[in-house]
Amino acid sequence: MKLLRLILPGIAMIASTYGLARFSFGLLLPDIQDSLQFSNLTSGTISALFYVAFCFTITISTIITIKKGPRKMIFAASLATLFGLLLMGLAPNIYILGLGVLLAGASTGLVSPPYGAAISLWIEEKKQGTANTWINSGTSIGIILSGLGALLLTPHWRITYFIYALLTFITLLWNLKIIPKQSMYSTRMVLKRGDYSIKGVEGSVKLSTASVVLGICSAAFWTFSRSFFESAGSYEDWQLSIFWVVIGSLGILGGFSGSLIEKKGLAFSYRIATVLLSFAFILLAVSPEKWFIAYSAAGLFGGSYIFLTGVLLVWGIRVFIHNASLGIGVPFLLLAVGQVIGSLSAGLCIGFFGYAFTFILFGCASLIASFINPKKKQTSPSI
Known part of the structure; x- marks a missing residue:
């Protein structure tokens, strides 16, 4: 299969699941909260459903992809995204909103392993790293679209979700057309049934530790950077939305x-x-009150985070060399586990010490994580 034939619909699907269904929630939350009238504690609880659903479904997706191949899981992820967005857009109360969030979070867990499997099946070996990292950068496209949606459609959050659902439906049809059916699987298929354990796999401990630590660190920025930026100066709503767009725009560089x-x-x-x-x-x-510096920090985070998830993705596939689905599932699952821990610990730290100290602390933790690195010479994945 030609590289772009698989990459482009893959980017669109990752943009829909991660960007539109998951990361757009934080931007639209103030308007949703005003409309449905619920507390900050309820907001935090509902937001946590994204991570909970992700941790559960990425495990399920990894196992099913290994047994059944990628097509069914990509279709399941599309449906979860579509219905999640529709439920959030229609939500008359926090319970339906929570159900929509749960489905949206589930879609992100369902979608990652099958694309790693599809690439290992139908893209030649020397181009697999490039394909994986470019599809992963679709998150940035989704973040940009969610930022623009918040900028142009505020406070019409229901219309925003319906537009996102329409885009997701188009993406679903595109992927169903491109992803081969089971009868068309290559005889070079690398996915193997059997042992799903990471125990005893060389390099798995370092990979797992790095994923958790980086999940902890990155969660602080994802969860609280916009609030930090907003509290530091007299910014307009459009400036806050642009902060998010900058994260996504520079995140595209992660594809490299x-x-x-x-x-x-x-x-x-x-x-x-x-x-x-x-x-x-x-x-x-250092200077959240200066918009240029704040935007620079947003761009630096967006570029480095998406870049880093691409690195973890390739690292995972090289560690689990005979199982691309497990190679993506393990680091992404542990990244999400770290993000649950990071969100809670950063929130507590901000409550006691404030934003600036907390961000410096988590920045130092990210620096420490640089020492939990992969081997200099790592075997390339084979088919």
Whole structure:
């Protein structure tokens, strides 16, 4: 299969699941909260459903993809996204909203493993790293669209979700047309049934530790950077939305992580990404009241985070060399586990010490994470 034939619908699907269904919620939350009248505690509880659903469904998706192949899981992710967005748009109360959030969060867990499997099946080996990282960068496209949606359609959050649902439906049809049916599977299929354990797999401990630590660190920025930015100066709503768009715009550069890995190696790419992630935290902590510096921090975070998830993705596939689905499922699952821990700990830290200290602390933690790096020489995935 030609590279772009699989990458483009893959990018669109990741944009729908991660960007429109998941990350748009934080931007639209103030208007949703005003409309449905619920507390900040309820907001936090509903937001946590994204992570809970992700942790559960990425495990299920990994196992089913190994047994059945990628097409069914990509279709399931599309439906979860579509119905999640529709329920959030129609929600008359917090219970229907929570159900929609649960489905939207589930879609992100369902969608990641099957694309890794599809790439290992139908893209030639030397292009697989590039394909994985570019599809992963679809998150940035979705973040940009969600930022523009908040900018143009505020406070019409219901209309925004309906538009997102329409885009998701188009993406669903596109993917069903492109992803081959089971009868068309290659005889070179690398997915193997059997042992799903990471125990004893060389490099799995480092990969797992790095994923959790980076999940903890990144959650602080995802959850609280916009609030930090808003509290630091007299910003208009459009400036707050642009902050999010900047994160997504620079995140597209994360698609180049596959090329850098090929040229400079996995260890070098990982260190660069973690150091830049650390700088993003510290930069925002220094001068959040200056929009140029705040936007620079947002761009640095967006680029380094998407770049870093691409690195973890390639690292995982190289560790679990005979099982691309497990190679994506393990680091992404542990990244989400870390983000649950990070959101809670950052919230407590902000309550006691304030935004600036918390962001500096988490920035330093990101810097420490740079030492949990992959081996300099890592075997490339084979088919």
